[in-house]
Amino acid sequence: MENSNRVAIITGGGRGIGKGIALHFAKNGIDVAVLGRGYDKLEQTVGEIEALGGNGLAIKTDVGLLQDVESAFDKVIERFRKIDILVNNAGVAQPTNPITELDLAYLDNIINTDFKGVYYCSRRAAMEMKPRKSGCIINISSVHGLISLPCIVYGPMKAAVNMFTHILARELAGYMIRVNCIAPGYVQTQMASDQGDRNIELFLKNIPMHVPMMVEDIAELAYFLVSDKSRYITGAVIAADAGVTSDGGWHGYGR
Numbered sequence: 001m002e003n004s005n006r007v008a009i010i011t012g013g014g015r016g017i018g019k020g021i022a023l024h025f026a027k028n029g030i031d032v033a034v035l036g037r038g039y040d041k042l043e044q045t046v047g048e049i050e051a052l053g054g055n056g057l058a059i060k061t062d063v064g065l066l067q068d069v070e071s072a073f074d075k076v077i078e079r080f081r082k083i084d085i086l087v088n089n090a091g092v093a094q095p096t097n098p099i100t101e102l103d104l105a106y107l108d109n110i111i112n113t114d115f116k117g118v119y120y121c122s123r124r125a126a127m128e129m130k131p132r133k134s135g136c137i138i139n140i141s142s143v144h145g146l147i148s149l150p151c152i153v154y155g156p157m158k159a160a161v162n163m164f165t166h167i168l169a170r171e172l173a174g175y176m177i178r179v180n181c182i183a184p185g186y187v188q189t190q191m192a193s194d195q196g197d198r199n200i201e202l203f204l205k206n207i208p209m210h211v212p213m214m215v216e217d218i219a220e221l222a223y224f225l226v227s228d229k230s231r232y233i234t235g236a237v238i239a240a241d242a243g244v245t246s247d248g249g250w251h252g253y254g255r
């Protein structure tokens with residue numbers, strides 16, 4: 001009953017980590033609106049939410065477009081009356097090409113989705129949450145935002161999301177709105193598969209625990225961060241990465 005009448009918006013809820021979080025929240029009684037560009041996938045998530053006995057809403061949205069975000073939030077308020085939780089999960093990655101060879105289109109696409117999208121959605125969520133003096137925002141960044149890895153646009157944008165988390169958490173703390181961030185390592189999703197077998201083999205070799213994570217692992221952590229059990233945790237960037245960010249210079253010791 002802890003969650004009855006709580007409403008969450010999850011961006012990129014049509015597949016991967018976002019879908020995992022959407023289903024986990026729905027299983028725990030939270031009403032969930034999923035936002036993304038591909039409507040069919042969002043509808044499928046909503047179908048699965050309803051099969052669990054939950055309430056879902058699919059809204060076609062490009063989070064990099066302010067007018068799309070504003071209209072999506074309006075639709076959520078119209079249907080569910082309020083927003084208690086925002087999960088900024090939508091993201092696009094890039095190939096590991098050097099700067100001289102990377103298509104410039106990645107620059108705009110990643111800045112728009114992975115940073116501006118987080119900004120637009122958080123801005124609107126803060127407007128809804130501040131008068132009610134409650135709310136939770138979770139950003140999904142990456143280990144690429146914590147350590148130097150060969151992704152020249154994705155890494156800096158995820159680092160920006162980490163700092164955005166700290167600043168927004170401080171700004172909203174007086175309103176009892178908590179802002180936290182999960183920085184995953186390698187999670188088995190389409191985005192990870194798109195990196196190709198060779199890269200996946202390298203990831204697994206270099207992850208200290210040598211295991212991929214599942215979307216459910218991230219979903220459990222996200223649920224903890226919106227639960228009362230974490231009521232005084234705000235401004236945290238939590239690496240969920242099977243040891244990747246603790247690896248540092250260990251390779252220099254041959255271990």
Ligand code: NDP
Pocket residue numbers: 011012013014015016017018035036037038039041061062063064089090091092093113117140141142143183184185186187188189190191192
């Ligand atoms: P997927 O590629 O499987 O899913 C990404 C989701 O984001 C899709 O549902 C996609 O839907 C949506 N999306 C992309 N662009 C936009 C946009 N402009 N507007 C709205 N929605 C958009 O990725 P993951 O589930 O693996 O990743 C989720 C998050 O986790 C991302 O932020 C990613 O950077 C981060 N992450 C993932 C890791 C991994 O190993 N998988 C590791 C570290 C971080 P659609 O295309 O229909 O819009």
